[in-house]
Amino acid sequence: MTLTQALILGLLYYLANSPWPFGGLGNYAIIYRPMVLGLVVGFILGDPVTGTIIGATINLMYIGFISAGGSMPADMSLAGILGTALAISQGLEMNAALAVAVPLGLLGALVWVGKLTFNTVFVRLADRYVEEGKPEKVWIANILLPQMVLFLITAVPCFLAAYYGAGAIADLIASLGGNFLRILSIIGGMLPAVGIGMMLLAIYKGPARIFFFLGFLAAAFLGLKTLPLALIFLGITLLYIELKEGKDEGQAVEDVPIAETGALKASKLLEPKDVRSAWWKWMYYFQSAYNYERMQGIGFLHSMSPVLSRLYKDDPEEMKAAMRRHVEFFNTENATGSAVIGLVAAMEEQKKLGADLTDEAFTSIKTGLMGPLAGVGDTIWQAVMIPLMIVLFLGPAREGNIGAPILYSALFFALYYAYGYWLLKLGYNKGSEAILNLMENKAINKVIVGAGIMGAAVMGGLVSQYVNVKTAIQFPMGGEKVFSLQTDFFDALVPGLLSLLLTLGAYALLKRGWKAQYVILLVIAIAVIGGLVGIF
């Protein structure tokens, strides 16, 4: 690896954790995912096809990964970048690369804690801008300084690890010999069982359980790949929902103006571009200065700055009061939170027009909405859409199709921003009642249940294809003949049965409350011991 390549890898790790280029949660769903990073790292190191294959393999571990409300179990972006870089530059095969990447992911989670701890410093700075009544300065506390800190704690260690670490790790593996490499590969073949087990934790319920087995069997016996499998089960799922849930009785969303927030006049003080600018700031920088004290408080204030500048630029006291109420603790899901941005912009506008809206009214609507909207938003995006879309494209990516991560990224970006913009408009034009009506609409639940069922079927297929547990046990049958437990028994009975059992075992432990790290360690121990005594 050249110095330049290592520097670019460091920059890439910074970008994966920054708001650029796809926005806050856009980045998190796109350039933070090993499947996409694999392609990018591959381009940097001159082998995009291998990069995509390795990235997709590493991504298997993180399908069921959710970071909700400031919790972060592991850093898949570091695992994706360094794992892929190591595999390409040192010629490590993919299962071995996965085995090396997983511990790196656990190490990377420290960066997250460091960031949220350090960013608390910028709360003081934001508070100072609030007391000065200067919304135009908030970007310094929300973007400039926190991003400089983030750059230091991400780019520098990743560069060092890539430049000095890759060779060292490769030398270490080489010095430990072929048997070590073989065991590393056994570990890598087994680990996806834990990743899939984590995903099952979210969806393995009710009818989804049957669909999981059906998906597994369809892949094991018919050899169906993930994409055709997904399409077939999409049809079955739609049929199932239609039969089971019956016709939709949800009522149409009513157009209620911002009644209880005190709409007085229909006149507008805000330009459309003010509201749009507030929304872009929210989509990109909502979590740029994420910190343990106020979470997205600085991000929310920064988002509101175009609105406040327009409304209160000639009224310093009102400006300070408005800034104070928006730098408070706030925490919700990015795209769904667009509804709050729209609603609060409309409320500020109404207040300026003379509506009787107290600080308390703003605080109660913001704190009231943030939890429930995060519940719905995290479910839709983190628990359903991201895993489902990753799973759909993971199969082709794993076979070296570099179009798969690109198409995934484009599709996600379009869906995510269309959804966010629609909610912004809903919140701004129709108010809190419309947001509530939307959440009560049963159509969302149908989509969630349907995606869970279809996802379960595809996960079953993934177990068959990408969890790789094979026993090496053989019995001499006299002369040259041997009876191989794997090929003569398991493969003849149900191909991939051991993989299925390992996945269900990992799921059962997670379900009993085991931490993922311990399940990972247990699987590694089984692989090492089994590999040494000749079971695998």
Next chain:
Amino acid sequence: MRNIVLARIDDRLIHGQIVTSWCKLKNADVILIADEKLPQDTFQQRLLKAAAPPGITVEIRDLAGSAEYLKQEDAGQKPIILLTKTPQMMEALIAQGVQLGSINLGGMGAKAGRSQLNKNISASPEEIASFDRLMQSGIEIYYQLVPAERSTNLRNILKGEK
């Protein structure tokens, strides 16, 4: 006595961590929110009910109503997640005869009158006094955002603070 599988203090009540992890892990059928103000707030009630995952019933009751509900016998032993915004509400429920072995501390956001105890928990002096009384009565309070994270005993967090 109904089957409480998780008693949690969390001022955001139903949100991502509850919906995507705790409900799944605990197989909850019911989320009971005990709060004095919410039973009068229809907007907030509808919002919280809409935020719950499919198949989970949300009950929103005041102190007396919650205590009465929890003390009823339930032959089916439906798993219930109990949510309150403050430790004082947990204390009051216990005073009304609700039995709790341990309490999960989720999130208490920073606001005026509260000082920060650790990453996600801020508490006022009154709230800290309530924690102390709960712990003295033998109830284990542990800080844990989601099941995937390690849990920390509140005593250790308070020790670091004092």
